[in-house]
Amino acid sequence: MTLTTLARLAIKLLIREWRAGSLTVMATALLIAITSHTTIGFFTERLSNAMEAKATHLLGADLVIKSPSAVSPELLDGYVKNNTDNLNIAHTIEFTTIAIAGDELKLSSVKAVSNNYPLKGFMRTSRTLFGEEFTTTDSPAVGEVWVEHRVLSSLNINIGNTIDIGDTALTVSRVLTFEPDRSGAFYALAPRIIMNLNDLAKAGIVQQGSRVDYRYLIEGSPGSIKAYRDWIKPQLTPSQSVLDIHNERPAVSSSLVRAESYMKLSGLVAILLAAVAIAMSARLYAESHYDTSALIRCLGGRQNDVLFIFVLQLSILAFFSGVIGSIFGWISQSFIAFIIQDMLPESFPQASLTSAWTGLALSFIVLFGFSLPTLLRLRQVSPLRVLRKNLEPSSLSGTIIYLATFIFVSLLIFVYTQDIKLTTASLIGGATIALFGFIIVALLFILLNKLNQHFPLIIKSGIRNLIRRKNETRWQTLAFGITLMAMTLVIIIRSDLIDTWQSQLPEDIPNHFVMNILPGDVKAFEEFLTENKITASNLYPVSRGRLTHINNIAVKSSVTKEEESNEALNRELNLTEAKAIQKDNRLVQGEWWPPRDISDNSVSKQSFSAQTKPKVSVEARLAKKLNIELNDELTFFIGSRSLKASVSSIRTVKWDSFKPNFYMVFEPGSLNSYPTTNLTSFYLPAQKRKVLNSMLRQFPAITLLEVGAILQQIKSILAQVTLAVEIVLSFVLFAGFAVTFAALQSTLSQRLHEGALMRTLGASKRQIRINQWVEYAMMGSLSGLIAVAGTEVVLWALYTQVFHLEYRVNFLLMLLLPLTGALVIGLFGIFTSRKVLEESPTLVLRES
């Protein structure tokens, strides 16, 4: 047969199969797999592009060169001169100086910026104090400054007044509320003043030797940025450094990483479930074409002609599913983006077509990977089958098929997760679950058989049907069980994930920090808060001090040069004391000091001598960096006095929790004889911002920090991700339904036949319907039991081995899953086999 005739025949048969509906399950499963893959692919690509864009916004550029002295223009422009690449460069110079207005002085952190600053991202400013904020990409004009509100209140001036910076007087034109590339921790910074770089010479304050931070912000295409980085990096001195988004990650990255791996894993679950459905329906498809294969061979077709026909059919199916799935994926990700457009950054870049290509490839890979073993059997069908119906093609050895599938699944998991450990773990886990699942199913069937005689008459025959067909129904039960388990796991983990995020960023998460509340003002401040109905967190007493010695060895010499940049060492730390550990901190070593009787006045008055050193709890990352261990002696300098403390515990801190967090927490009373101020945080809705005016007027000494803008950004990111996660979840559910359909279809023709036979023998429709209900519902509840066992084991493993959390058996699940199984499988079963009751027995018997 020539290729064209074969192709024509293949297409003709395919179209007919399509119309007859025998390809629906396979095509749907494939479509689900591809849509799921491409939706996730497109969306995560856009998300990570947007995240990257956002990160560059936080950096103010694609690349930043940081230097303590001016970089020579040759070095900076040399590359640009010799290359056609278009790079934009903005300059900023940061230094600390005194701003003066009338008699008032304020130590401020000044940033002089070139006119094209910022290259990426934006600043937020307002034209009146605590007035409406708006974003801007302008920078202060010559002769003007933008200042943080703290500058206005400390200098006791208003918008439109002038301040002196060095030898020049500049007019305050706006209040600055957000700048993209603000570095360092947000407390402990002098308030910001942004001025125009062209005013700097007149000010005459940046001289040789003054402590100044020069930054060169560079923007360009990814290629030219990379080339530029490669070119300039070797030429920098050790004190100069290159910053890019990869070493300035946003604080939410851990949540995003988790979300992305969740999406990928559930995407994988969806694909694997779909693959199971494909394998089942492919088998059915192949088996129903033995006759076709035999006949074509009988009429003179060669073995490879037959193979070609089916391979071509599957290729067409794979191609269309790939294309349509990619289109669906595109539409659904656009749809997600549309729904949440308010939360998205202004520039939400389109995705490239990469995911469409991989989707198309995946379509072929999944379809052929899971149907080829059965497809090859079609080639083996003997033409003699036209004379002897019962001649089954010799199958490939079972081991080879299972081995091939196993290798294939492993590859798929690996390609998807890019993680060899995770791949092995899921393979071993999957195999174990399948094995034990099968044993349990077998036992359940035996048990059912024993118990059946005690069941009421009406359900007896349904259960007998189930047991009689046990060769198929056992596999179906296992398949449903694992499907149900996968779906349950994906749902439970999703809820845990989203709960974690929501508890991390509740609606009323503090968006303001207040520092430097003097001990004498504490009462009045608390009253001010209650008056204005503001709920604040605890007040933390804070002393500012420097860590100088660890076990009497000077810290500077105990750390390597590289670590010198550690911010915890280079600046003063906020030292606090606390009775109890903060809620989201976790002890990893040592013990917290025992709670003491609060009524015991001596506790707070307690002071420590050299013999009874106070205890201190150290943040884990810092402890690791400085090699601090339990019972080490740490020496701090607070003001001009030293404080020795012994390390009693090491704890982890959630730095992205937006609550006051501390590297060092002392035992209560430790800081009694040292100067302390207080720190608190609170949530203030936007419409109440005016309150801040009176707060600052009443407590001029306090330092107020607003973090609402950053918070809002993070919240919007998490909202996006949550939605994406739920979309992915729905794919898993669809894939699960596809498996259910495929599995039920595989015994449909047998059921049709039996049903028709039963009816010709005089069984009533009602009887048959009850039998079906019983059979399907029983199968469903058995698979629910399998799912319960599997879910509990997997969750136990995840919680205790991976997350290190306490695991509690979920009893609700034990009830819920068998019920869900019975209901879902019952409904699906009745739906797929409704033909058994609808079609006339004669037609059914004749067709078969």
Next chain:
Amino acid sequence: MSNTALSIQALHKSVELNQQTIKILTDINVHIGKGDSVAIVGSSGSGKSTLLGLMAGLDNASNGTISLMGNNLTEMSEDQRAKVRAEHVGFVFQSFQLLPNLSATENVMLPLEVLNQKNAQHSATSMLERVGLSHRLTHYPSQLSGGEQQRVALARAFVTQPDILFADEPTGNLDTKTGNHIADLLFELNSEVNTTLILVTHDEHLAKRCHHTIRLEAGALVNAS
């Protein structure tokens, strides 16, 4: 070219079943000339279908030679035999063996497409008209009666004008009256196309309409006439 359509010498066929060798056919020798019609008869299980399958090259012999239209089937690979089938052989089966997903016309077109012949559609339609099914061209097998299905099968078998036609109980699934119609049609077409006809049947009447009869008993030829 010789006058022999089919020649079988010392043919043996046995199968392995549960480590036992079951002899199905022993020492069969048959010569059938071109244009002959031969009926293979015998009781159920005597090996008729097996012999037919071997003659048509659908199966491998255990021993002996089969020569079909000058082609030594026993020395050929499966795909080579397929080519011989496509060029020389037509089939009619007891259970019709129409593809359920193809219409009557498309089923008849199938062997022409295998041979890559032009005007397949036209030839198929006229062949269906010849068997009296001009009003059933686009019907699917499930929409046809048994007799109609077998007529489609006859049309499919004769549309390529085969040199030799194998029929395994072509009337076995039909009532006597319809069976007789089919048999009439079969012999009519046979004489029109001048095909060598080999048919397996339980029906003595049908066997008598053939020039020769081969009788099988427990896998061996008894008396050829």
